[in-house]
Structures are given as C-alpha cells and as structure tokens.
Amino acid sequence: MRNVVLFALENAFISTISGPLEIFSSTGLMWNYLAGEPLDLQFQVTVASLHGEPIKTRTGLIVQPDTSIFDIEDADLILVTSCGEDIEAALTHYQSALPWLRQQHSNGAILGSICSGLSLIAATGLLDGKSATTHWGMVDIFRKRFPAIDIKADQLFVDEGDIITSGGGFAGNDLALYLVQMFCGKEQSKQCANALLLDTNRKSQNQFSGILHHRMHQDDRVQEIQSWLDLHYQDEINLDKLAEKYSMSPRNFKRRFKLASGATPLAYLQKLRIEVAKKLLESSDVQINNIAETVGYLDDSHFRKIFKRYTALTPSDYRNKNS
Structure with a gap:
C-alpha cells in the first residue's frame, strides 16, 4: 500500500x-x-x-x-x-x-x-x-x-x-x-x-484560459503587437515584416515576444485564430471551411490540423460538444 x-x-x-x-x-x-x-x-x-x-x-x-x-x-x-x-x-x-x-x-x-x-x-x-x-x-x-x-x-x-x-x-x-x-x-x-x-x-x-494568460505581462511593446494581431489575425501576416514594423530584428522579436507572453509570435497568432474559430463554432452554423477562411486559413486541412493541435478535437467534434 x-x-x-x-x-x-x-x-x-x-x-x-x-x-x-x-x-x-x-x-x-x-x-x-x-x-x-x-x-x-x-x-x-x-x-x-x-x-x-x-x-x-x-x-x-x-x-x-x-x-x-x-x-x-x-x-x-x-x-x-x-x-x-x-x-x-x-x-x-x-x-x-x-x-x-x-x-x-x-x-x-x-x-x-x-x-x-x-x-x-x-x-x-x-x-x-x-x-x-x-x-x-x-x-x-x-x-x-x-x-x-x-x-x-x-x-x-x-x-x-x-x-x-x-x-x-x-x-x-x-x-x-x-x-x-x-x-x-x-x-x-x-x-x-x-x-x-x-x-x-x-x-x-487551453480550453479554459484561451489566450488570456499570454496577455498577462508588463511588456508594453509586446502588448502593442498583440493588440495589432487582435485586429489583423484574419490577414496574411508575415512575422518578419511585423518585427520590422516594430523596429526589431526577427530574432529579437521572437525572443522578446516569447519571454513576455510565454508563446512564440506564431503560436500566439495560431491560438488567437483558433479562439475566434471556437466562438464561431459555438454560436453559428457557418461551414467549417468558411470559418477557416474567416480566421485567416485558406487551406482548410491546415486549419483542421492546427485546430486539433490546440483543442484535441476536430472542428466538427468541438461544435457538437459546445454548440
């Protein structure tokens, strides 16, 4: 015993x-x-x-x-x-x-x-x-x-x-x-x-915190970048150009962003898009391929792969469980 x-x-x-x-x-x-x-x-x-x-x-x-x-x-x-x-x-x-x-x-x-x-x-x-x-x-x-x-x-x-x-x-x-x-x-x-x-x-x-915990830090510059991403997540985003926009090298951008938020810029963007997709799946009957496009993914299969990575469910299973 x-x-x-x-x-x-x-x-x-x-x-x-x-x-x-x-x-x-x-x-x-x-x-x-x-x-x-x-x-x-x-x-x-x-x-x-x-x-x-x-x-x-x-x-x-x-x-x-x-x-x-x-x-x-x-x-x-x-x-x-x-x-x-x-x-x-x-x-x-x-x-x-x-x-x-x-x-x-x-x-x-x-x-x-x-x-x-x-x-x-x-x-x-x-x-x-x-x-x-x-x-x-x-x-x-x-x-x-x-x-x-x-x-x-x-x-x-x-x-x-x-x-x-x-x-x-x-x-x-x-x-x-x-x-x-x-x-x-x-x-x-x-x-x-x-x-x-x-x-x-x-x-x-993830299913409980969403992306909120990635915003709980004191780095004003990273907060500014996250706010920009919140508004432009559906666009085609080049992270190297985003680093340039905020006067940082790609390497320093990734390092500083992860140090502040606990996630890489790419991971944060993916999670942000998935959070929006989750809300659409919960509250609408919009087709999954249209949801994928709405949140910035032109490749439906890639969206499904990313969605399952962060939720452990397919978009269809998530909708059935939460709508």
Whole structure:
C-alpha cells in the first residue's frame, strides 16, 4: 500500500484537498464494490498541516488535518494543495516546511503540487532548470518569482519524474488520476474515474484560459503587437515584416515576444485564430471551411490540423460538444 500525504495549506481551495482525497481513498474500493469484486485498498491517505492545526479554506470551511507534516515518517507521495494568490505570504508562513520537503524528496518521496501550491516546491530549488505548471492565471507571477523554472502555461500537469505539478482548481483531480495510473496502472485509474464520474480526457488548460494568460505581462511593446494581431489575425501576416514594423530584428522579436507572453509570435497568432474559430463554432452554423477562411486559413486541412493541435478535437467534434 502506498502512503499519500496531502499537505493542506491555509486558504486552499477545498477541491484541492477533497478531490485528491476522494480519488486516492476510492481507488480499489468504489469500483470494486459496484462491480461486486473484492475490495482492494491501494492508498493510505493522510491529510497534514504544518503543525497539525486546523486549516481555514478559501470558502471559510475549516478542515481538521490528521497530523503535522513533521510527524510523517514514511511517504511515497506528497501533494501540496493550493494556498491562494498571495504566494509571498504563503512562503513566509511555510518557510519551515521547505527543509522538510527537501528531506522527504531525498528520502524518495514523489512531490506534487496543485495550483499555487507550486510556490512551496519551487522555493525548495528542486525545480530549478526544470518545467512545471500552475493555474493559468498565475503564470506571470510564477515566471517572475521563479525565473529558473520553465512554467508551462498550457499544460494541465507536468511530469518531471520525481516532481509532478498541475494547474489550478479541479486540475488536482486530473493529477490524482494520473498518479493512480502511475502507481496502479491505467485500468485502475479508469475504473476509479468511472466510479466517481470523472472526465479523463482533459490534457490542456487551453480550453479554459484561451489566450488570456499570454496577455498577462508588463511588456508594453509586446502588448502593442498583440493588440495589432487582435485586429489583423484574419490577414496574411508575415512575422518578419511585423518585427520590422516594430523596429526589431526577427530574432529579437521572437525572443522578446516569447519571454513576455510565454508563446512564440506564431503560436500566439495560431491560438488567437483558433479562439475566434471556437466562438464561431459555438454560436453559428457557418461551414467549417468558411470559418477557416474567416480566421485567416485558406487551406482548410491546415486549419483542421492546427485546430486539433490546440483543442484535441476536430472542428466538427468541438461544435457538437459546445454548440
């Protein structure tokens, strides 16, 4: 049996505690019960706070943990919950937990975070030079605070082997199911998801954030370029000429744009066009080839390929699901 610790932080979204708790605690039990099979508990789950104190969640609900993190002797997996938007306050409050996290990692525990819980793992230095993710709305904050980490804004979770991070809110459920699969196999994960009526097909934060997270930065010149693209996305755009228009070399343009927004100019333009296409698919009966042309793609097959890359669905499937 694997030992899972949910490190519950003050001001957490309750879902980042309760979701993984239900998933790990149900693995091998709920599906087996419904299918008339022998119960086979896979995880022992402990909810811990810094010193065993009650945790006040974001909604005001009080959670009474089982123990203090410092009383944990053996953990296979430690998941750090969200802690709200003020990560500096969280880091100040939880400074004493950082050596504990480093030690647990050194002892062989896999570390994971949900949403802004990334702040604690990032502060240990264990992710320097590696990739991670968090809620799409906090990407710019984390990129500035932890420049040594490559923050992947689009991904629902990022697996670095011994450290696995996820997006915000209910992305903790996706992370928990992924971890069930890692420890117990794909069939167990699927059974758990089916028993709890959870969707297992989410892979990206794109469908929730659109392109908003690419605009959450302080580079005025890049903001100006993005505003121009917002107005001209349907045109045939030469990015080298666009760089010249804003008095930059193509190389500097690409570097500065990606540094500010987290996406290359081409990727941003593609996402912008796909966002407009999604709205047309949701709200109209316009033929897909006409939508492709409306958003700047003369080649219908190329549009379909790009659309599926960013949504994991064909335009037709997207329309059927969202109209």
